Amino acid sequence: MAGVDEQSLDQFERERERERSKLGSNEEPRAIGDGNVLACHGQRSLSLYPNGNEHDNGAKHISLYLSIEERDKLSNGRKDWKVDVNFKLFVYDQKRHEYLTIPDAAGKVSSFDSSKTRWGFPRFLSLKKFKDPSNGYLSPRDQSCTFGAEVFVIRPWEESFTLIRNPDNNTRRWSFTNWSQLGAHCYSDEFEIGKRKWKLLVYPNGIAARKGKSLSVYLEVQRLTGKMQVYAEFHLRVLDQLKHNNKEEKIECWLSASDPKGGKADFMPSKDLQKKAKGFVCSDTLMVEVQIHAVSAKQSLKLVGAP
Template identity: 35%
Template sequence: MEEVKFELNRGQDKCYHPNPEDSGLLDIARTLRDIPPAHYILKVDSFSFLVQLLEKAGRKRYESDVFEASGHKWKLCLYPNGDQERGGKGHISLYLTITNTEALPLGWEVNVSFKFLVFDQTRDKYLTIRDINEKPRRYHAMKTEWGFSKLLPLPGFNDPTNGYLVGDKCVFGAEVFVIKYSGAGELLPQPKYLAGQVHTWNISNFSRLTSSVPASSFTLGDCKWRLELYPKGYPVDEHNDLAIGIRLADTTSTVRATYKLTIKNQAHGEDATVTALVSCFSGTSSFWWLWRNPQNLGPATDLSKGFLVRDTLVVKFEITHIFAVKRFA
């Protein structure tokens, strides 16, 4: 759905679908859309009768029935002749009030992002009015009502060519979204430098290996790890080269780490090394490839060039920095 954005000119009585360049009530954003209100609709079949009824009763506003949205109970408060005490003279004023607050815990607070809608009966669209950038409003015991004292100027609202009041009928609506804090988060602490902590894996009878080989778990940086070697390459790969991966054995932890893998050249001293940037090991998605396509990574492609001695391959895994992510409630 494409939304047409515009703002209402201050003091302009006739233009209710102005151009986007128009300046105006800078804290209010207005858009047009096709979709009706998601949470509540207030239909008035005789707006003039409602005005007369309120005047006879000495009241300034009409309060809707209570409705439920986003886990709380609300009502709409409509001022047909404007809320003059809050600067709404000559306008339609509309507010969203939280109700049933006695059922809420002591010190309650509800953060809400809401929208008001007015049906344009001529264009079959809804004018949506909201705080610019959808700024959330904080409801609490001392502030149970938020809204707009200048929702729409009365001259334009009463003009049937604008579509809001046609045949004395009008429709208002509301959408209410409570911003709930889940109570969960994570702390990424200062990285821990692991100086000289290296795990060496001597893989014997290398030429006889045909399938994957997992190493025994080992501990580096207070975490348990396990290397996995595929002597003929990973099965789904087109090439048949050596592949090595690392897995976090404790899948309940979340760890970010920088590390280095070295395949030792036992004959000539020219080791093949791969250094990885920060990788995240979390839950079941705790496997990362260290070495998978050797023809692009160095001299270890040909294991006969000093890497394989007495049919033994020597792999060293070193973690340089580790971030043990801590979760909190």
């Protein structure tokens, strides 16, 4: 499961992640220095090459990059650290009061790590367009300009759960009476095992592709909502009431609100139920049992690296 830490443009302005870069009216832009760090916010910084980064095919353009700083703090001593982000870099059009925004490729996640600490655009904006007064990037009053970044840090999450092994009173048995008169499906009453609520569910004539051919038997977890999930290990049994030669199946599965039941559509052939000698249906009653061996308790989520 991923969370998103969003740095909005307005907040970016308030926290001064955008700085105004002063360029003297009689000077070339190089006066502020190639690769100059314009702004630094925590572990991120913005670097500008006013005449282009020629080593990155940025000649005759402004080159603008987002970098990771304070890498020692970020890595916490680990060599395999990584930060995934979506980001946009922009320059402010002071004439029209809008931003020229250059996003990274749509939907692309850029990964910063020890081998790649900087991402950006070597050809962010041509110097010809940048210096053209009609575009409004340079203020006619003081030859200042404004660059910035909008950063979405994609924060990984760890998911964990506690597995309860052999919970107390982990076996339940239910008698489905008037078996010959049951409809398409039938539930047991609700019961509790391992701090979860459950019901047994049978389809006397089968379900889906096994309809008319098999008895279908399931254990169904109750009261799950949203994206809740439960892991369970259990045995389902149809009891032989004469010779105790029970029919059983072991099930291991994840259950959810959208798919709450675990079991088998082809639990046993329908013809076996019709044979009195088999002992599965006696006095028009079928007996089903479940024994839960393990069930997950409440799940927890936390940010990777969080205490």
